[in-house]
Amino acid sequence: MREMAIKLVLFCLCFWRLDDVFGQETKLMKPGDSVTLNSGLTEMKDDVIQWRFRSENILIAEINKRANRITVYDDVLDGRFRNRLKLNNQTGSLTITDTRHEYAGLYELESKSLKKSFFLNIIDEISMKEGDSVTINSDLTEIMDDEIQWRFRSENILIAEINKRANRITVYDDVLDGRFRNRLKLNNQTGSLTITNTTTEHAGAYELEINNEKKRFLLAVYDEISVKEGDSLTINSGRTEITAGEMFLWLYMNEIALIAGINPWVNNITVYDDVLDGRFRNKLKLDYQTGSLTITNITTQHAGRYVFLIEKGPIIQLLKALSVSVYGK
Known part of the structure; x- marks a missing residue:
């Protein structure tokens, strides 16, 4: 049975690629x-430790033990991080509070003996019924740039x-x-x-480009399924094989939360079953x-919405969106 609801999942990233989740620690969260x-x-073992927002190659925080100095550069990038950065003077860990879409991207920690990377994804979600209208906000109050473009990335069409x-x-x-x-309106x-x-035909990935800066959005229509507690559930991808x-x-x-991924280029298959306090372990x-x-031996903790995505070059496809409910034995 199809759940007659549309979830607009907003992956508002300027540099989002699915292969970014491999090779560095990935963080996913809501605004x-x-x-x-x-x-x-x-x-801390080193005298100096630095944090950079690598997506803009900007130094945003550092600790200098020799000078006994902790510095947060939260006024860079037009004050994007103002009053939102906290640096732990003992461990060097960085906390970002009240995250927004523009914080998505690559962060890098570097010291003399340590280097770590993190990719931050900001995801928003809006519920609505099929047949209603949905507005994908640019987050602009006024267009200041010369050109703005919207693409349906599931087919890579302007x-x-x-x-x-x-x-x-x-x-x-009239494309596709x-x-x-007669369904598109541009402010x-x-x-x-x-x-x-909106219909199920409009589900998929969308991209907003403003003078080479990109934000991506995913419109998903969820199917619904009920499973008995203790049973196993296989969510079919809809594919018979993975292509190169x-x-x-x-x-x-x-x-x-990212719970599983496949990177065939490096023959890598990863299950992130320790996320969410190990509920999928x-x-x-x-x-x-x-x-x-x-999902084996399923419990009520595993009820919820699951999304399966594929990226191949410029194409980002949503192959499965499933809402799972779990009832007692």
Whole structure:
């Protein structure tokens, strides 16, 4: 049975790629949450430790033990981090409070003997019923740049754009066999995009580009399934095999956690079963050939929304969105 609800999952990242989750620690959270990027130290061993926001290559915090100085550069990048950075003077760990979409990206900790990277994902979620309208906000109050473009990244197709220099607003709603015909509205002041009378055909990834800065969004329609406590559940990916160059990811959306991924380029299959206080520990099995996910001995703790994504080059596909409920034995 299909749950007649649409979840708009906003992956508002300027540099989001699915392969970024491999090779560094990934953090996923909702706007407004706080996150601590742990150094892994119980006590600082080096004289100097520095934190950089690598997405902009900007120094944002450092500790100099020899000078007995702790410095937070929270006024950089037009004050983006102002009053939101806290540095632990004993361990060197960095805490970011009240996170916003513009904090998404790559962070790097570096000292003489230590180097660690973290990729921060900010995810927002909006509920609505199928057939309603949804507005994907640009987060702008006024367009200051020359050009703004919206793409349906599931097919890598341009669907709307504003060119201020030419004083032109264009909606390409006849692409993809008219899937968006008479459904797209573009706000000429903010650049926000509205999709009216939404259907399952409109599910997928969207991208906003403002003068080469990109933000990505995912519109998902959730199917619903009920499972008896203690049983196993296999969530089929819908694929018979993984093709070359595809990145696979499973996300548990209730608490925004990456739980499994496949990187075929390096023959890597990873199950993150220790997330969320270990509720998935020894319960997840990932089929390397198809990407299908099995949850064994399921409990009410595993109820919630699951999303399966694939990225291949410029294409970002949503293959599965499932809402799981668990009832007693």
